[in-house]
Amino acid sequence: MAGRAPVLRVGHWLLVGVVLVWSLAPYLWTLATSFKTERELYQFPVTYWPHAPTIVNYVAVFTQNPFGRFLLNSALVTVISTVACLFIAALAAYAFARLRFRGREALLVGLLIVAMIPLITVIVPLYILVRNLGLLNSYAGLVAPYVTYALPVAIFILTAFFREIPQELEEAALIDGCTRLNTLWRIIAPLAAPGLITAGIIVFVYTWNEFLVALTLTSTNEVRTITVGIALYRGEFTFPWGVISAAVTLATIPIMVLILLGQRLVIRGLTAGAVKG
Protein backbone atom coordinates (compact mmCIF):
# COMPACT_ATOMS: atom_id res chain seq x y z
CA MET A 1 0.00 0.00 0.00
CA ALA A 2 2.80 2.36 0.98
CA GLY A 3 4.32 1.98 -2.50
CA ARG A 4 1.15 3.14 -4.16
CA ALA A 5 0.68 6.21 -2.01
CA PRO A 6 2.91 8.54 -4.11
CA VAL A 7 1.13 7.42 -7.27
CA LEU A 8 -2.20 8.27 -5.66
CA ARG A 9 -0.87 11.59 -4.50
CA VAL A 10 0.37 12.48 -7.98
CA GLY A 11 -2.98 11.44 -9.40
CA HIS A 12 -4.75 13.58 -6.83
CA TRP A 13 -2.78 16.70 -7.72
CA LEU A 14 -3.12 15.99 -11.43
CA LEU A 15 -6.88 15.95 -11.00
CA VAL A 16 -6.77 19.13 -8.96
CA GLY A 17 -4.69 20.67 -11.74
CA VAL A 18 -7.20 19.68 -14.41
CA VAL A 19 -10.05 21.19 -12.41
CA LEU A 20 -8.06 24.37 -11.76
CA VAL A 21 -7.17 24.84 -15.41
CA TRP A 22 -10.69 24.01 -16.49
CA SER A 23 -12.31 26.59 -14.24
CA LEU A 24 -9.63 29.28 -14.16
CA ALA A 25 -8.54 29.30 -17.82
CA PRO A 26 -11.42 31.40 -19.16
CA TYR A 27 -10.92 33.96 -16.44
CA LEU A 28 -7.16 34.12 -16.88
CA TRP A 29 -7.63 34.43 -20.65
CA THR A 30 -9.98 37.37 -20.08
CA LEU A 31 -7.49 38.91 -17.68
CA ALA A 32 -4.65 38.56 -20.21
CA THR A 33 -6.83 39.92 -23.00
CA SER A 34 -7.69 43.02 -20.98
CA PHE A 35 -4.02 44.05 -20.93
CA LYS A 36 -3.34 43.47 -24.64
CA THR A 37 -3.32 46.06 -27.36
CA GLU A 38 -5.83 45.86 -30.17
CA ARG A 39 -3.11 44.67 -32.55
CA GLU A 40 -1.81 41.92 -30.26
CA LEU A 41 -5.34 40.59 -29.83
CA TYR A 42 -5.59 39.56 -33.43
CA GLN A 43 -1.95 38.50 -33.74
CA PHE A 44 -1.08 35.02 -34.83
CA PRO A 45 0.43 32.90 -33.38
CA VAL A 46 -1.45 33.65 -30.20
CA THR A 47 0.46 35.23 -27.33
CA TYR A 48 -0.40 34.10 -23.82
CA TRP A 49 1.44 36.78 -21.91
CA PRO A 50 0.84 40.37 -23.15
CA HIS A 51 4.03 41.56 -24.96
CA ALA A 52 3.38 45.18 -24.19
CA PRO A 53 0.93 45.32 -21.29
CA THR A 54 -1.30 48.37 -21.53
CA ILE A 55 -4.06 49.90 -19.46
CA VAL A 56 -5.63 51.52 -22.51
CA ASN A 57 -8.59 49.15 -22.27
CA TYR A 58 -9.22 50.08 -18.65
CA VAL A 59 -9.15 53.76 -19.47
CA ALA A 60 -11.61 53.10 -22.29
CA VAL A 61 -13.94 51.26 -19.94
CA PHE A 62 -14.40 54.42 -17.90
CA THR A 63 -14.37 56.94 -20.76
CA GLN A 64 -16.67 55.24 -23.26
CA ASN A 65 -19.45 54.63 -20.76
CA PRO A 66 -20.19 55.69 -17.15
CA PHE A 67 -18.68 52.47 -15.80
CA GLY A 68 -18.43 53.86 -12.28
CA ARG A 69 -22.14 54.50 -12.35
CA PHE A 70 -22.81 50.92 -13.49
CA LEU A 71 -20.69 49.64 -10.64
CA LEU A 72 -22.51 51.80 -8.14
CA ASN A 73 -25.91 50.75 -9.50
CA SER A 74 -24.97 47.08 -9.31
CA ALA A 75 -23.53 47.49 -5.83
CA LEU A 76 -26.63 49.27 -4.52
CA VAL A 77 -29.13 46.93 -6.13
CA THR A 78 -27.18 43.84 -5.08
CA VAL A 79 -26.55 44.89 -1.50
CA ILE A 80 -30.12 46.04 -0.94
CA SER A 81 -31.50 42.88 -2.55
CA THR A 82 -29.24 40.62 -0.52
CA VAL A 83 -29.98 42.29 2.80
CA ALA A 84 -33.73 42.42 2.15
CA CYS A 85 -33.76 38.85 0.93
CA LEU A 86 -31.88 37.54 3.97
CA PHE A 87 -34.13 39.47 6.32
CA ILE A 88 -37.34 38.15 4.81
CA ALA A 89 -35.91 34.67 4.33
CA ALA A 90 -34.81 34.51 7.98
CA LEU A 91 -38.35 35.27 9.15
CA ALA A 92 -39.84 32.73 6.75
CA ALA A 93 -37.23 30.08 7.51
CA TYR A 94 -37.85 30.50 11.23
CA ALA A 95 -41.52 29.74 10.67
CA PHE A 96 -40.69 26.73 8.51
CA ALA A 97 -38.11 25.43 10.97
CA ARG A 98 -39.94 26.00 14.23
CA LEU A 99 -43.64 26.65 13.98
CA ARG A 100 -46.18 23.99 13.29
CA PHE A 101 -48.84 25.19 10.90
CA ARG A 102 -51.18 23.68 8.39
CA GLY A 103 -49.68 23.25 4.93
CA ARG A 104 -46.09 23.84 5.97
CA GLU A 105 -44.64 21.06 3.85
CA ALA A 106 -46.83 21.93 0.90
CA LEU A 107 -45.65 25.51 1.10
CA LEU A 108 -42.00 24.44 1.15
CA VAL A 109 -42.53 22.29 -1.93
CA GLY A 110 -44.36 25.18 -3.54
CA LEU A 111 -41.33 27.38 -2.93
CA LEU A 112 -39.10 24.85 -4.63
CA ILE A 113 -41.39 24.78 -7.65
CA VAL A 114 -41.38 28.57 -7.88
CA ALA A 115 -37.60 28.53 -7.73
CA MET A 116 -37.51 26.23 -10.75
CA ILE A 117 -39.58 28.43 -13.06
CA PRO A 118 -37.19 29.99 -15.59
CA LEU A 119 -37.22 33.78 -15.45
CA ILE A 120 -37.70 34.03 -19.20
CA THR A 121 -41.20 32.59 -18.93
CA VAL A 122 -42.36 35.40 -16.66
CA ILE A 123 -40.35 38.25 -18.13
CA VAL A 124 -43.23 39.79 -20.09
CA PRO A 125 -45.78 39.72 -17.25
CA LEU A 126 -43.02 40.95 -14.96
CA TYR A 127 -42.36 43.88 -17.29
CA ILE A 128 -46.05 44.78 -17.37
CA LEU A 129 -46.36 44.45 -13.60
CA VAL A 130 -43.36 46.65 -12.90
CA ARG A 131 -44.54 49.20 -15.50
CA ASN A 132 -48.00 49.33 -13.90
CA LEU A 133 -46.41 49.88 -10.53
CA GLY A 134 -44.49 52.78 -12.06
CA LEU A 135 -41.19 51.21 -11.12
CA LEU A 136 -39.65 50.83 -14.57
CA ASN A 137 -36.06 52.05 -14.70
CA SER A 138 -35.70 52.35 -10.94
CA TYR A 139 -33.73 50.58 -8.21
CA ALA A 140 -36.92 49.41 -6.56
CA GLY A 141 -38.07 47.94 -9.86
CA LEU A 142 -34.96 45.76 -9.90
CA VAL A 143 -34.73 44.96 -6.18
CA ALA A 144 -38.30 43.68 -5.92
CA PRO A 145 -37.99 40.96 -8.59
CA TYR A 146 -34.50 39.99 -7.42
CA VAL A 147 -35.60 39.54 -3.83
CA THR A 148 -38.65 37.59 -4.95
CA TYR A 149 -36.70 35.32 -7.21
CA ALA A 150 -33.87 34.65 -4.75
CA LEU A 151 -36.15 34.10 -1.74
CA PRO A 152 -36.97 30.40 -2.21
CA VAL A 153 -33.33 29.35 -2.32
CA ALA A 154 -32.46 31.53 0.67
CA ILE A 155 -35.43 30.20 2.64
CA PHE A 156 -34.43 26.65 1.83
CA ILE A 157 -30.85 27.11 2.99
CA LEU A 158 -31.80 28.98 6.16
CA THR A 159 -34.54 26.51 7.09
CA ALA A 160 -31.99 23.70 6.97
CA PHE A 161 -29.55 25.65 9.14
CA PHE A 162 -32.20 26.80 11.62
CA ARG A 163 -33.43 23.24 12.09
CA GLU A 164 -29.95 22.22 13.22
CA ILE A 165 -30.06 24.57 16.19
CA PRO A 166 -31.22 22.78 19.34
CA GLN A 167 -34.72 23.74 20.37
CA GLU A 168 -33.64 24.02 24.01
CA LEU A 169 -31.43 27.02 23.26
CA GLU A 170 -34.42 28.90 22.08
CA GLU A 171 -36.56 27.71 24.96
CA ALA A 172 -33.87 28.85 27.37
CA ALA A 173 -33.94 32.25 25.68
CA LEU A 174 -37.74 32.39 25.83
CA ILE A 175 -37.58 31.80 29.57
CA ASP A 176 -34.66 34.22 29.97
CA GLY A 177 -36.85 36.98 28.58
CA CYS A 178 -36.82 36.85 24.79
CA THR A 179 -39.81 37.15 22.57
CA ARG A 180 -40.00 34.80 19.60
CA LEU A 181 -38.59 37.46 17.32
CA ASN A 182 -35.87 38.24 19.83
CA THR A 183 -34.70 34.64 19.89
CA LEU A 184 -34.41 34.78 16.10
CA TRP A 185 -32.04 37.76 16.15
CA ARG A 186 -30.15 37.04 19.35
CA ILE A 187 -29.82 33.27 19.35
CA ILE A 188 -30.73 31.71 16.02
CA ALA A 189 -29.15 34.19 13.64
CA PRO A 190 -25.72 34.31 15.34
CA LEU A 191 -25.61 30.53 15.52
CA ALA A 192 -26.78 30.11 11.94
CA ALA A 193 -24.24 32.67 10.71
CA PRO A 194 -22.63 30.17 8.31
CA GLY A 195 -26.06 29.60 6.79
CA LEU A 196 -26.74 33.31 6.53
CA ILE A 197 -23.39 33.82 4.81
CA THR A 198 -23.95 30.91 2.45
CA ALA A 199 -27.38 32.17 1.48
CA GLY A 200 -26.05 35.72 1.30
CA ILE A 201 -23.29 34.77 -1.14
CA ILE A 202 -25.69 32.86 -3.36
CA VAL A 203 -28.14 35.75 -3.49
CA PHE A 204 -25.35 38.27 -3.99
CA VAL A 205 -23.75 36.37 -6.87
CA TYR A 206 -27.10 35.71 -8.50
CA THR A 207 -28.13 39.36 -8.30
CA TRP A 208 -24.76 40.68 -9.38
CA ASN A 209 -24.73 38.43 -12.45
CA GLU A 210 -28.36 38.88 -13.40
CA PHE A 211 -28.83 40.20 -16.93
CA LEU A 212 -32.27 39.49 -18.35
CA VAL A 213 -34.37 41.36 -15.80
CA ALA A 214 -31.87 44.22 -15.64
CA LEU A 215 -31.90 44.57 -19.41
CA THR A 216 -35.69 44.48 -19.62
CA LEU A 217 -36.51 46.84 -16.78
CA THR A 218 -33.85 49.54 -17.24
CA SER A 219 -33.48 52.06 -19.99
CA THR A 220 -30.98 54.70 -18.86
CA ASN A 221 -27.42 54.64 -17.57
CA GLU A 222 -28.63 56.08 -14.24
CA VAL A 223 -29.97 52.71 -13.16
CA ARG A 224 -28.27 50.24 -15.54
CA THR A 225 -26.35 47.53 -13.73
CA ILE A 226 -22.92 46.31 -14.67
CA THR A 227 -24.04 43.30 -16.71
CA VAL A 228 -26.21 45.42 -18.94
CA GLY A 229 -23.54 48.10 -18.98
CA ILE A 230 -20.89 45.72 -20.28
CA ALA A 231 -23.13 44.77 -23.17
CA LEU A 232 -23.16 48.43 -24.21
CA TYR A 233 -19.45 48.38 -25.08
CA ARG A 234 -20.20 46.33 -28.15
CA GLY A 235 -20.35 48.51 -31.20
CA GLU A 236 -22.69 47.93 -34.11
CA PHE A 237 -19.94 46.52 -36.31
CA THR A 238 -17.04 46.11 -33.95
CA PHE A 239 -16.37 43.91 -30.97
CA PRO A 240 -13.78 45.58 -28.70
CA TRP A 241 -12.54 42.44 -26.96
CA GLY A 242 -9.92 44.28 -24.94
CA VAL A 243 -12.34 46.82 -23.47
CA ILE A 244 -14.99 44.24 -22.70
CA SER A 245 -12.38 41.99 -21.06
CA ALA A 246 -11.27 44.89 -18.91
CA ALA A 247 -14.87 45.62 -17.90
CA VAL A 248 -15.53 41.97 -17.11
CA THR A 249 -12.35 41.77 -15.03
CA LEU A 250 -13.41 44.79 -13.02
CA ALA A 251 -16.94 43.43 -12.56
CA THR A 252 -15.59 40.15 -11.21
CA ILE A 253 -13.45 41.66 -8.46
CA PRO A 254 -16.27 42.40 -5.97
CA ILE A 255 -17.54 38.83 -6.27
CA MET A 256 -14.10 37.36 -5.70
CA VAL A 257 -13.46 39.54 -2.67
CA LEU A 258 -16.85 38.61 -1.24
CA ILE A 259 -16.34 34.90 -1.68
CA LEU A 260 -12.83 34.91 -0.24
CA LEU A 261 -14.09 36.88 2.75
CA GLY A 262 -17.22 34.81 3.14
CA GLN A 263 -15.31 31.56 2.90
CA ARG A 264 -13.22 32.49 5.90
CA LEU A 265 -16.31 33.53 7.87
CA VAL A 266 -18.14 30.34 6.99
CA ILE A 267 -15.26 28.22 8.25
CA ARG A 268 -14.97 30.26 11.44
CA GLY A 269 -18.72 30.08 11.96
CA LEU A 270 -18.73 26.32 11.61
CA THR A 271 -15.99 25.73 14.15
CA ALA A 272 -17.46 28.16 16.67
CA GLY A 273 -20.90 26.59 16.43
CA ALA A 274 -20.28 23.60 18.67
CA VAL A 275 -23.23 23.29 20.97
CA LYS A 276 -22.95 20.12 22.99
CA GLY A 277 -19.90 18.20 24.05
Add this chain to the structure above:
Amino acid sequence: MARVYLEGVTKKFANVTAVNDVTLEIPDRQFTVLVGPSGCGKTTALRLIAGLEEATSGSIYIGERRVNDVAPKDRDIAMVFQNYALYPHMSVYDNMAFGLRLRRYPRAEIDRRVKEAAALLGIGGLLDRKPKQLSGGQRQRVALGRAIVREPQVFLMDEPLSNLDAKLRVQTRAEIKKLQARLQTTTVYVTHDQVEAMTMGDRIVVMRDGVVQQVDSPLNLYEKPANLFVAGFIGSPAMNFIEARLARRNGGVVLDAGSFAMEVPADLVPHVQEWVGRQVIFGIRPEDIQDRAYARDANHAWALRAMVEVHEPLGSDVILYLSSGDHSIVARVDAHSQARMGQEAEVVFNLRKMHLFDPQTHAAIV
Protein backbone atom coordinates in the same frame (compact mmCIF):
# COMPACT_ATOMS: atom_id res chain seq x y z
CA MET B 1 -41.14 32.78 46.33
CA ALA B 2 -44.37 31.17 45.34
CA ARG B 3 -46.26 27.95 45.26
CA VAL B 4 -47.18 26.35 41.98
CA TYR B 5 -50.61 24.88 41.55
CA LEU B 6 -51.94 22.74 38.73
CA GLU B 7 -55.70 22.37 38.61
CA GLY B 8 -57.12 19.63 36.42
CA VAL B 9 -54.40 20.14 33.83
CA THR B 10 -54.51 18.04 30.68
CA LYS B 11 -52.11 18.17 27.75
CA LYS B 12 -52.89 16.29 24.57
CA PHE B 13 -50.52 15.92 21.64
CA ALA B 14 -51.95 14.73 18.32
CA ASN B 15 -53.29 11.46 19.72
CA VAL B 16 -51.38 11.03 22.98
CA THR B 17 -52.50 12.38 26.31
CA ALA B 18 -49.19 13.29 27.94
CA VAL B 19 -50.67 14.81 31.07
CA ASN B 20 -54.08 13.62 32.14
CA ASP B 21 -56.19 15.73 34.49
CA VAL B 22 -53.39 16.46 36.93
CA THR B 23 -54.18 18.41 40.08
CA LEU B 24 -51.05 19.08 42.05
CA GLU B 25 -49.81 21.58 44.57
CA ILE B 26 -46.11 22.36 44.71
CA PRO B 27 -45.66 24.14 48.03
CA ASP B 28 -43.72 27.35 48.42
CA ARG B 29 -39.99 26.99 49.17
CA GLN B 30 -40.04 23.22 48.82
CA PHE B 31 -38.04 20.90 46.64
CA THR B 32 -40.55 18.83 44.72
CA VAL B 33 -39.43 16.03 42.43
CA LEU B 34 -41.52 14.69 39.55
CA VAL B 35 -40.44 11.14 38.91
CA GLY B 36 -41.59 8.34 36.67
CA PRO B 37 -40.51 6.21 33.72
CA SER B 38 -39.91 7.89 30.36
CA GLY B 39 -43.11 8.96 28.71
CA CYS B 40 -44.95 9.36 32.00
CA GLY B 41 -45.62 13.05 31.41
CA LYS B 42 -43.25 14.49 33.99
CA THR B 43 -41.30 16.59 31.49
CA THR B 44 -44.48 17.76 29.81
CA ALA B 45 -45.81 18.81 33.21
CA LEU B 46 -42.63 20.82 33.80
CA ARG B 47 -42.85 22.42 30.35
CA LEU B 48 -46.46 23.34 31.04
CA ILE B 49 -45.36 25.18 34.17
CA ALA B 50 -42.59 26.87 32.17
CA GLY B 51 -45.02 27.89 29.45
CA LEU B 52 -43.16 26.01 26.74
CA GLU B 53 -46.29 23.95 26.18
CA GLU B 54 -49.85 25.13 26.27
CA ALA B 55 -52.32 23.21 28.43
CA THR B 56 -55.21 21.64 26.54
CA SER B 57 -57.40 22.24 29.57
CA GLY B 58 -57.10 23.12 33.23
CA SER B 59 -55.38 25.97 35.03
CA ILE B 60 -51.80 26.59 36.08
CA TYR B 61 -51.05 29.01 38.91
CA ILE B 62 -47.73 30.46 39.98
CA GLY B 63 -48.30 32.28 43.23
CA GLU B 64 -51.83 33.61 43.02
CA ARG B 65 -51.63 34.33 39.30
CA ARG B 66 -53.18 32.11 36.65
CA VAL B 67 -50.41 31.84 34.06
CA ASN B 68 -52.00 29.82 31.25
CA ASP B 69 -51.87 32.83 28.95
CA VAL B 70 -48.64 34.34 30.28
CA ALA B 71 -45.52 34.11 28.11
CA PRO B 72 -42.62 32.08 29.57
CA LYS B 73 -40.54 35.24 30.03
CA ASP B 74 -43.25 36.83 32.17
CA ARG B 75 -43.80 33.85 34.47
CA ASP B 76 -40.81 34.69 36.67
CA ILE B 77 -39.30 31.23 36.45
CA ALA B 78 -35.91 29.91 35.49
CA MET B 79 -35.23 26.56 33.92
CA VAL B 80 -32.23 24.25 33.80
CA PHE B 81 -32.21 21.95 30.81
CA GLN B 82 -30.92 18.42 30.46
CA ASN B 83 -28.36 19.40 27.81
CA TYR B 84 -27.69 22.71 29.62
CA ALA B 85 -28.76 24.79 26.59
CA LEU B 86 -25.97 27.31 27.10
CA TYR B 87 -25.71 29.91 24.35
CA PRO B 88 -22.62 28.72 22.46
CA HIS B 89 -21.78 32.13 21.04
CA MET B 90 -21.66 33.84 24.42
CA SER B 91 -19.12 33.71 27.23
CA VAL B 92 -20.07 32.23 30.59
CA TYR B 93 -20.55 35.75 31.93
CA ASP B 94 -22.84 36.72 29.04
CA ASN B 95 -24.76 33.48 29.36
CA MET B 96 -25.54 34.32 32.95
CA ALA B 97 -26.15 38.01 32.31
CA PHE B 98 -28.37 37.48 29.26
CA GLY B 99 -31.66 37.27 31.11
CA LEU B 100 -30.87 40.27 33.29
CA ARG B 101 -29.79 42.39 30.31
CA LEU B 102 -33.03 41.60 28.51
CA ARG B 103 -34.82 42.81 31.58
CA ARG B 104 -32.77 46.01 31.56
CA TYR B 105 -31.17 45.64 34.97
CA PRO B 106 -28.50 48.25 35.75
CA ARG B 107 -25.04 47.17 34.69
CA ALA B 108 -23.66 47.20 38.24
CA GLU B 109 -26.53 45.06 39.52
CA ILE B 110 -25.98 42.50 36.75
CA ASP B 111 -22.27 42.39 37.52
CA ARG B 112 -22.90 41.91 41.22
CA ARG B 113 -25.40 39.10 40.71
CA VAL B 114 -23.33 37.25 38.14
CA LYS B 115 -20.21 37.39 40.28
CA GLU B 116 -22.10 36.33 43.39
CA ALA B 117 -23.64 33.36 41.66
CA ALA B 118 -20.32 32.44 40.05
CA ALA B 119 -18.62 32.51 43.45
CA LEU B 120 -21.41 30.42 44.96
CA LEU B 121 -20.99 27.80 42.24
CA GLY B 122 -17.20 27.95 42.11
CA ILE B 123 -17.03 29.08 38.49
CA GLY B 124 -15.63 32.56 39.15
CA GLY B 125 -12.53 31.74 37.11
CA LEU B 126 -14.46 30.63 34.04
CA LEU B 127 -16.46 33.77 33.30
CA ASP B 128 -14.57 34.60 30.11
CA ARG B 129 -14.74 31.11 28.64
CA LYS B 130 -17.11 29.91 25.97
CA PRO B 131 -19.35 26.92 26.79
CA LYS B 132 -17.42 24.60 24.47
CA GLN B 133 -14.29 25.18 26.56
CA LEU B 134 -16.00 23.79 29.67
CA SER B 135 -16.40 20.27 31.00
CA GLY B 136 -19.84 18.79 31.48
CA GLY B 137 -19.84 19.53 35.19
CA GLN B 138 -18.78 23.13 34.59
CA ARG B 139 -21.49 23.63 31.98
CA GLN B 140 -23.98 22.27 34.47
CA ARG B 141 -22.88 24.90 36.96
CA VAL B 142 -23.17 27.68 34.43
CA ALA B 143 -26.68 26.51 33.61
CA LEU B 144 -27.51 26.63 37.32
CA GLY B 145 -25.88 30.03 37.59
CA ARG B 146 -27.97 31.35 34.75
CA ALA B 147 -31.04 30.32 36.71
CA ILE B 148 -29.82 31.66 40.04
CA VAL B 149 -28.93 35.18 38.90
CA ARG B 150 -32.49 35.74 37.83
CA GLU B 151 -33.70 35.21 41.41
CA PRO B 152 -36.94 33.78 40.08
CA GLN B 153 -39.97 32.62 42.02
CA VAL B 154 -39.57 29.06 40.80
CA PHE B 155 -36.69 26.90 39.55
CA LEU B 156 -37.62 24.28 37.01
CA MET B 157 -35.05 21.55 36.41
CA ASP B 158 -35.39 18.96 33.67
CA GLU B 159 -33.08 16.01 34.39
CA PRO B 160 -30.14 18.35 34.94
CA LEU B 161 -27.79 15.59 36.06
CA SER B 162 -28.40 12.91 33.46
CA ASN B 163 -25.53 14.03 31.21
CA LEU B 164 -22.96 13.82 34.01
CA ASP B 165 -20.92 10.76 34.87
CA ALA B 166 -21.97 8.74 37.91
CA LYS B 167 -19.51 10.22 40.40
CA LEU B 168 -20.14 13.81 39.40
CA ARG B 169 -23.86 13.16 39.46
CA VAL B 170 -23.83 12.13 43.11
CA GLN B 171 -21.69 15.13 44.02
CA THR B 172 -23.82 17.63 42.07
CA ARG B 173 -26.97 16.07 43.49
CA ALA B 174 -25.88 17.03 46.99
CA GLU B 175 -24.82 20.49 45.82
CA ILE B 176 -28.14 21.26 44.19
CA LYS B 177 -29.93 20.14 47.32
CA LYS B 178 -27.73 22.36 49.47
CA LEU B 179 -28.20 25.26 47.09
CA GLN B 180 -31.97 24.93 47.19
CA ALA B 181 -32.00 24.73 50.96
CA ARG B 182 -29.97 27.93 51.07
CA LEU B 183 -31.89 29.91 48.45
CA GLN B 184 -35.27 28.59 49.58
CA THR B 185 -36.61 28.92 46.06
CA THR B 186 -39.55 26.73 45.15
CA THR B 187 -38.09 24.03 42.93
CA VAL B 188 -39.66 21.53 40.59
CA TYR B 189 -37.20 18.86 39.57
CA VAL B 190 -37.84 16.21 36.95
CA THR B 191 -35.98 12.91 36.88
CA HIS B 192 -36.50 9.31 35.84
CA ASP B 193 -34.03 8.17 38.50
CA GLN B 194 -35.80 7.11 41.67
CA VAL B 195 -32.59 7.37 43.69
CA GLU B 196 -32.23 11.00 42.63
CA ALA B 197 -35.87 11.58 43.55
CA MET B 198 -35.53 9.96 46.96
CA THR B 199 -32.30 11.74 47.88
CA MET B 200 -33.25 15.22 46.71
CA GLY B 201 -36.95 15.74 47.14
CA ASP B 202 -38.81 17.18 50.10
CA ARG B 203 -41.79 15.80 48.32
CA ILE B 204 -41.99 13.35 45.47
CA VAL B 205 -44.66 13.14 42.82
CA VAL B 206 -44.73 9.76 41.11
CA MET B 207 -46.30 9.85 37.65
CA ARG B 208 -47.24 7.21 35.16
CA ASP B 209 -49.01 7.55 31.81
CA GLY B 210 -49.78 11.19 32.51
CA VAL B 211 -51.48 10.45 35.82
CA VAL B 212 -50.17 11.28 39.30
CA GLN B 213 -49.83 8.02 41.23
CA GLN B 214 -48.81 9.34 44.61
CA VAL B 215 -47.54 12.53 46.20
CA ASP B 216 -45.61 12.04 49.41
CA SER B 217 -42.40 12.40 51.36
CA PRO B 218 -39.60 10.03 50.28
CA LEU B 219 -39.99 7.87 53.34
CA ASN B 220 -43.75 7.56 53.10
CA LEU B 221 -43.45 6.71 49.44
CA TYR B 222 -41.07 3.94 50.34
CA GLU B 223 -42.98 2.56 53.29
CA LYS B 224 -46.53 3.18 52.22
CA PRO B 225 -46.73 2.99 48.43
CA ALA B 226 -50.26 3.72 47.28
CA ASN B 227 -50.22 1.11 44.57
CA LEU B 228 -48.31 -1.63 42.84
CA PHE B 229 -46.62 0.76 40.41
CA VAL B 230 -45.19 3.05 43.08
CA ALA B 231 -44.13 0.04 45.14
CA GLY B 232 -42.25 -1.40 42.20
CA PHE B 233 -40.78 1.89 41.00
CA ILE B 234 -39.32 3.13 44.27
CA GLY B 235 -36.52 1.07 45.78
CA SER B 236 -33.65 -0.88 44.32
CA PRO B 237 -33.61 -3.80 43.90
CA ALA B 238 -37.35 -3.56 43.35
CA MET B 239 -39.95 -4.96 45.69
CA ASN B 240 -40.82 -8.64 45.20
CA PHE B 241 -44.34 -9.29 43.97
CA ILE B 242 -45.86 -12.73 44.49
CA GLU B 243 -49.33 -13.84 43.57
CA ALA B 244 -50.92 -15.36 46.63
CA ARG B 245 -54.20 -16.12 48.32
CA LEU B 246 -55.40 -15.22 51.78
CA ALA B 247 -56.96 -18.08 53.70
CA ARG B 248 -58.28 -18.57 57.21
CA ARG B 249 -56.42 -21.22 59.15
CA ASN B 250 -56.25 -22.08 62.86
CA GLY B 251 -58.06 -18.88 63.80
CA GLY B 252 -55.54 -16.67 61.97
CA VAL B 253 -55.08 -15.60 58.38
CA VAL B 254 -52.51 -17.27 56.16
CA LEU B 255 -50.82 -16.00 53.05
CA ASP B 256 -50.71 -18.95 50.65
CA ALA B 257 -48.30 -18.55 47.75
CA GLY B 258 -48.40 -22.18 46.61
CA SER B 259 -44.83 -23.16 47.29
CA PHE B 260 -45.00 -21.61 50.75
CA ALA B 261 -47.56 -20.32 53.21
CA MET B 262 -47.04 -17.90 56.08
CA GLU B 263 -49.21 -16.49 58.79
CA VAL B 264 -50.19 -12.84 58.50
CA PRO B 265 -49.21 -10.81 61.63
CA ALA B 266 -52.15 -10.52 63.99
CA ASP B 267 -52.22 -6.70 63.95
CA LEU B 268 -52.69 -6.69 60.17
CA VAL B 269 -55.51 -9.21 60.18
CA PRO B 270 -58.30 -6.65 60.81
CA HIS B 271 -57.18 -4.76 57.66
CA VAL B 272 -57.38 -7.79 55.39
CA GLN B 273 -60.65 -9.32 56.56
CA GLU B 274 -62.57 -8.68 53.37
CA TRP B 275 -59.74 -10.21 51.29
CA VAL B 276 -59.76 -13.54 53.02
CA GLY B 277 -60.49 -16.26 50.48
CA ARG B 278 -59.39 -14.06 47.57
CA GLN B 279 -56.35 -13.61 45.35
CA VAL B 280 -53.97 -10.79 46.26
CA ILE B 281 -50.53 -9.63 45.21
CA PHE B 282 -48.09 -9.97 48.06
CA GLY B 283 -45.22 -7.50 48.09
CA ILE B 284 -42.08 -7.53 50.15
CA ARG B 285 -38.87 -5.54 49.81
CA PRO B 286 -35.57 -7.41 49.39
CA GLU B 287 -34.23 -5.93 52.62
CA ASP B 288 -37.17 -7.42 54.52
CA ILE B 289 -35.96 -10.89 53.64
CA GLN B 290 -32.98 -11.90 55.75
CA ASP B 291 -30.62 -14.83 55.92
CA ARG B 292 -31.95 -16.85 58.81
CA ALA B 293 -28.54 -17.11 60.46
CA TYR B 294 -28.33 -13.32 60.71
CA ALA B 295 -31.98 -12.55 61.39
CA ARG B 296 -32.23 -11.36 64.94
CA ASP B 297 -35.62 -11.70 66.64
CA ALA B 298 -36.93 -13.27 63.48
CA ASN B 299 -40.25 -15.03 63.57
CA HIS B 300 -39.31 -18.49 62.40
CA ALA B 301 -42.81 -19.15 61.22
CA TRP B 302 -41.88 -16.87 58.31
CA ALA B 303 -38.85 -18.89 57.23
CA LEU B 304 -38.42 -20.31 53.76
CA ARG B 305 -35.95 -22.65 52.12
CA ALA B 306 -35.18 -21.55 48.62
CA MET B 307 -32.64 -22.23 45.88
CA VAL B 308 -29.96 -19.55 45.38
CA GLU B 309 -29.87 -18.86 41.63
CA VAL B 310 -27.50 -15.89 41.69
CA HIS B 311 -25.31 -14.52 44.46
CA GLU B 312 -24.17 -10.90 44.18
CA PRO B 313 -21.79 -9.77 46.91
CA LEU B 314 -21.82 -5.97 47.12
CA GLY B 315 -19.50 -5.74 50.09
CA SER B 316 -21.97 -3.97 52.34
CA ASP B 317 -24.52 -6.71 51.78
CA VAL B 318 -25.36 -9.55 49.44
CA ILE B 319 -28.15 -9.71 46.89
CA LEU B 320 -29.61 -13.18 46.51
CA TYR B 321 -31.82 -14.20 43.61
CA LEU B 322 -33.86 -17.06 45.00
CA SER B 323 -36.39 -19.41 43.52
CA SER B 324 -39.17 -21.16 45.34
CA GLY B 325 -41.66 -23.08 43.26
CA ASP B 326 -42.62 -20.74 40.40
CA HIS B 327 -41.62 -17.66 42.35
CA SER B 328 -38.45 -15.64 41.90
CA ILE B 329 -37.51 -13.73 45.00
CA VAL B 330 -34.78 -11.14 45.52
CA ALA B 331 -33.31 -10.77 48.99
CA ARG B 332 -30.77 -8.33 50.38
CA VAL B 333 -29.04 -10.20 53.17
CA ASP B 334 -26.15 -9.69 55.56
CA ALA B 335 -22.69 -9.51 53.99
CA HIS B 336 -21.61 -12.52 56.04
CA SER B 337 -24.31 -14.77 54.69
CA GLN B 338 -23.03 -18.24 53.84
CA ALA B 339 -25.55 -18.68 51.02
CA ARG B 340 -23.91 -19.91 47.82
CA MET B 341 -25.03 -20.18 44.24
CA GLY B 342 -26.71 -23.46 43.37
CA GLN B 343 -27.34 -24.34 46.99
CA GLU B 344 -30.38 -23.99 49.17
CA ALA B 345 -30.51 -21.21 51.69
CA GLU B 346 -32.90 -20.49 54.47
CA VAL B 347 -34.30 -16.98 54.64
CA VAL B 348 -36.83 -15.31 56.89
CA PHE B 349 -39.48 -12.85 55.71
CA ASN B 350 -40.34 -9.92 57.91
CA LEU B 351 -44.06 -9.94 57.29
CA ARG B 352 -44.57 -6.98 59.58
CA LYS B 353 -43.30 -5.00 56.56
CA MET B 354 -45.49 -6.84 54.06
CA HIS B 355 -47.59 -5.14 51.42
CA LEU B 356 -50.75 -6.45 49.80
CA PHE B 357 -52.22 -5.16 46.57
CA ASP B 358 -55.53 -5.61 44.83
CA PRO B 359 -54.77 -7.74 41.73
CA GLN B 360 -57.41 -5.87 39.68
CA THR B 361 -56.95 -2.21 40.61
CA HIS B 362 -53.36 -2.59 41.86
CA ALA B 363 -54.25 -0.35 44.81
CA ALA B 364 -52.60 -1.05 48.14
CA ILE B 365 -54.56 -3.02 50.70
CA VAL B 366 -51.97 -2.85 53.47
